[in-house]
Amino acid sequence: MNKVSVIQTKFSLFNKNLNPEIWQAGRNGLDNALKTLLDEERLRDRCDIFFNYQLPLIDIAVAKGFKIIHQCLHFDDLPIWVMDLIEEASIKYEWFRPRAFSFDDDLNLYGLIKEDIIDICETSEEQDVLCCAGIRLDDDDLINIDYFEKLERYLVESFAGFCVSFPKGYAGVYRGSEFTEFYDFYESKIALGLAQVFVYDVINKKFLNDYLMPPGAHGTVDNRVPTIIDATNEPVYLRTFHENNDFMLNRSNEQRRNYLESVLKTRVQNIDSFYRK
Template identity: 25%
Template sequence: MKNQSIFIITRYSVITGGVQIGVGRSADEVKRILFSKERLDCRFALFSKIMAPSLISQKPCNANLHFVILTSDELPVEHREKLDAQLVEIEKKSSFKCTVIPMPAGSSLSKYINSFLDENLVGKINHAYATVRMDDDDGIASSYCARLCGYLERGIVGFPISFAYGFEGMFDEATEKFSNIRHWYKPKIALGLAFTNKYSNGKYLYPDKNIYSLGNHTRIDIKHPVIIDALAPAFIRTVSLHNDSGAFRYHDSLPKAQQGDIDFNEFPFLKCDLPAEVREDGSFIVAKAASSDAAQYKAEVKLLRAKIKN
């Protein structure tokens, strides 16, 4: 048995206070939106076409792999059955052990995650592990788990690890293809954010058992020093009609991905046509370093110029 574990944790139509669609709405209205057939069909399509294949594509690593889904205990039966069938497929084609944890509305994520960890780590000695945040419509590079496992093998525990560089693209459900893919460098992004810890004889080395215990990902460095790893693209973030994390106002101000920018061995599930344009600045490094903050300023300047012109 391997002495490291990686737990990728995903919220799938779970009712919590942190979901963007819940802001300013009643509980009944949130449920109506969250469980609408249109939205659930879209979420499952994204999950099955992007996230699930990205898990299946993971390269071998020296860690026990777990995929944990937190979902509402009110998720319609039809969609729960589709979800369960997809998880069976993931287990057949990968090294992941999959678990679904139903949660009542308003429940504490960390409470359920910590109970799951307690049950799965019991009896282990000096066992390094990592918990990882992932949305159900995003994907990770095939080397993600191997890169994260490298930190565990070197005994680097007690740190959040932010894989800060990846891509953001628009997904068309009809064609199942991405378009308008952009480079995105965003330290402390929630997507793929991990926290490493160690368990031994019923005790955790650090009191924060899981990544969600650290609170808001944008302020995670206030609680722990953060390791920023932007050595290679680690994720693809999806822009679609049913994103739960809010608007993507600055997407078009991020640097465009062009032919040769994406290693499709790392993203074998990513179907897209990339432009063969010459990048304005001529530098891949500059494109990689462009942050969402810079994109925000660029978008705001563009808006101001349009107002002045009119």
């Protein structure tokens, strides 16, 4: 059986179909959201993590033979220097597929996955069925080759319709363009790397499962689909903590400090094995 993983990353995406409460609040809410999205410091942090850490790690997995598509969904009016980085990445990595959207564009996440899966089958010699995973990954988080090795065992027809969560990873504190501290991190059903397994019938050109991405809120995904929690073996992700994390933006300094103290407990001296090739 052939297998493929489709990663969806919303890279500074500004669209009416996302967080509608922002634009429904009126022009001020819309303008403030866009201003935050395009903040220079925020973009530089995310570009560094995304282009210099996330993509090279995925490329290691591709080089080892894992079939991966990385869909990068981004706002079509980002600064020129950011658009240039996206274009350069699309040339460097064959598996990297950026797509630009305006605020008013219709955004069909399932449609994008279907488009690329069908394209794979039409341009290669895929036979019978294709077992796939739709994977959530933010633009400032990382997954490594261990992630894809663990996911591989679940990309079989018997797990089609299941969601897969790998709760064991690392947390990395990112300051001044570098990671300065690392910690053990554990979160069941974490959004980072949450994967939905589904099957595409190549012969009949039909998707056999209802969900192509983990449905609904990650914390309650097990209420919607059967969910596998696999915390065996090595950590498979790195969650970054930095000043421009989206979840930090509307919290006071005290709230930020209290949260970080509650989750960053066991410090790790180095995570060299995380970057293994």
